[in-house]
Amino acid sequence: MNLPYRWAIFFEADADSAARWKVATLYVRRMLHAVQWSTGAARRTLQKRRARHGERLESRWCLSTCGVTSLGDVNSGITSVDAATGPGFILFSEESVHTRFPGVHSSNSDHLISVRHDSSGWIAAENETWVPFVPELTDRLIASVDFSGDTISSLQGVTGQFQGVAQGYAQGDLTFAANLYSGKVNKGEFTVGGTYFTVACREIDVVGNGQSIVSGDDTPSVSDDTDWGTLSVGSGAVSRQFTIMNFGDEDLLLTGTPLVSLVGTSSFAVTQQPTSSVIGGQQSLVFEVTLDPTATGTQNATIEIASNDLDESLYTFAINAEVQATNTGG
Incomplete structure (x- = not known):
């Protein structure tokens, strides 16, 4: 098939021991149309790793299509x-x-x-x-x-x-x-x-504290609000809000029951679900997770979000906190 193509290519330039990440976009056009190809998970992995090295990644990720279907x-x-x-x-x-x-x-x-x-x-x-x-x-x-x-x-x-x-x-x-x-x-x-024919995108991303959280991330970080840090037992509940983004043009459908689920310690709970199961193109919805530090020790849990995203139908990431006994002195 003589199809039109538009590729978005990401590569790593590891010139020294500190990983330096760069983005290159190569456009190859045939005929009169452009089909954009991109890998959401790779893009967000790049964003997160680059952010950890104190660099800013430009947001040039508006996707117009999600691939070609042969008739x-x-x-x-x-x-x-x-x-x-x-x-x-x-x-x-x-x-x-x-x-x-x-x-x-x-x-x-x-x-x-x-x-x-x-x-x-x-x-x-x-x-x-x-x-x-x-x-x-x-x-x-x-x-x-x-x-x-x-x-x-x-x-x-x-x-x-x-x-x-x-x-x-x-x-x-x-x-x-x-x-x-x-x-x-x-x-x-x-x-x-x-x-x-090509179909319109739905492309999920989850953001905490303004930082993209990679699906499958099992290393919670304070920078993206997935690590609650160290708290004292009985010090009171602490809530964090996360945003589910749809960077595509087609409706992103949240298909889980509940829409956002949590697996792990009972110290964490999803205290606010998204207000709808449908996230329109270029739109977002918020959910809230609360930690109630009533038990000491490391508190671990995993957030799960099921959707009709084409390559990340189950979006997961880890959260944790360290709860210490109250120091009474003496």
């Missing part, structure tokens, strides 16, 4: 139920529709199928029969259709969800035609051409 073999087109009326969609299925929906015509596109949503839920067109199905997290609606008017419209530029299914795409070379199958006029069928 697969389009074959003859997309069959539908000829008697269908009302609104519907063309759904992209990561799994082959011939495996997932065995009744689909053998010449149907490999990863595309006509679907609609009614009072019973989602149903898909297996040739001339509507069958119920349960959406997968990787499903995506790439076009809307009007079965009554025999029209099809691209969902390029649309974001968010419809009835629990992701919709829209950012860029691509897709073409859409109604009443066309196997290159011939065929009322009620559809053809989607092209080779690829």
Whole structure:
């Protein structure tokens, strides 16, 4: 596939024993569009390590896309139920529709199928029969259709969800035609051409005390508020606020129950959950963790945040504190 590319490249310049981190961005453009490639975890690891050496990392991380999805073999087109009326969609299925929906015509596109949503839920067109199905997290609606008017419209530029299914795409070379199958006029069928599409980002990051906390970080630090330091037993509860950021353009969905969970000592507790399970593009929500120093010793816990982020679906980091017995003198 002759796809457009835009790479963001991070590298380490270790000229001396003290690691000196630099960022380089290389842009390679083909055709008229740019697809941005970046690794969120690597970017934030770089930020944290560089911050530890007293350097400032410029924030140039606005992502426009999260990768390329191949359309697969389009074959003859997309069959539908000829008697269908009302609104519907063309759904992209990561799994082959011939495996997932065995009744689909053998010449149907490999990863595309006509679907609609009614009072019973989602149903898909297996040739001339509507069958119920349960959406997968990787499903995506790439076009809307009007079965009554025999029209099809691209969902390029649309974001968010419809009835629990992701919709829209950012860029691509897709073409859409109604009443066309196997290159011939065929009322009620559809053809989607092209080779690829890209989807809008959702990109999670968690910030404490203005510092990015790397997912998987098991070394709490005072600088990012993950280390409560040393406290005296019974000295009173101490709370810290953390911010969940979405640096992408697509909604970031927090999927855990509760939204933010804590594993470890009971001295720590999540005392304020995010106010919503949905964080819009370029938006953020706050949660609060409180330490109640009622027991002496090292207090360890791990924060867990589950989401629909593509490469960090379970975001974790460690927190701790040292609680000492009260010095009564004497």
